[in-house]
Amino acid sequence: MLRIRRYLFAAAACLFVAGITSLALANHRRAAATAGVPDNEDSRLIQETIYRSFELQHQAVLTMDTSAFSTVFVNDPRGGPLLPTQIQHMQEVTGELAKTDFGYLDFQVEFFTVRPAPEEAELALDSDGGVAVLRPTPPGVNVLRSAPPELRFISIVIEGDRAVATLDTGSSLREMVLVRLDGKWFIAGSKVIRAWP
Secondary structure, eight states, rough: OHHHHHHHHHHHHHHHHHHHHHHHHHHSSSSSOOOSSOSSSHHHHHHHEEEEEEEEHHHHHOOOOTTTTTGTTTTOOGGGOOOOHHHHHHHHHHHHHOOOOOOHHHHHHHHHOOOOOSSSSEEEEEETTOOOEEESSSSSSOOOOOOOOEEEEEEEEETEEEEEEEEOOSSEEEEEEEEETTTTTEEEEEEEEOOOO
């Protein structure tokens, strides 16, 4: 009974955090044009895609549903290859040890897919920020955290159907590669340039 009460409390905390994060993201959606961020339609669409990707990742932490990821992420070689550690992870989970050309959409879906742990997992409060997270009891299983509440775009460089956006997520400086397919922008790659302590 105590476990059920803790679960319900944590679930309520998750919904509260989701609401706060959604409001914070909505308030920062309309980034003002700066020297590095152009004020044009493509720039606005790119920003919307990136904001939406963080919202979907946050929802996936809460619901374990990645079905909408294909609306913002794509497997496209223009995004560049995954990092060696990401490729190794994909090889291990798919069993395709010789394959190296996994796409960014595949990696995002895999990363946010929560598999049952060998022992029972329970919801707990993250001691770093009081945020409800899925915290499996066995060691070595990732703890998924909520999306950053604020994004600051530093630059967006658009060259034809490919763009590179540099942004501060609050915890890191990140570079995202987007590609345009049928008039819509998708994230095809991402890397952390610098993590904040």
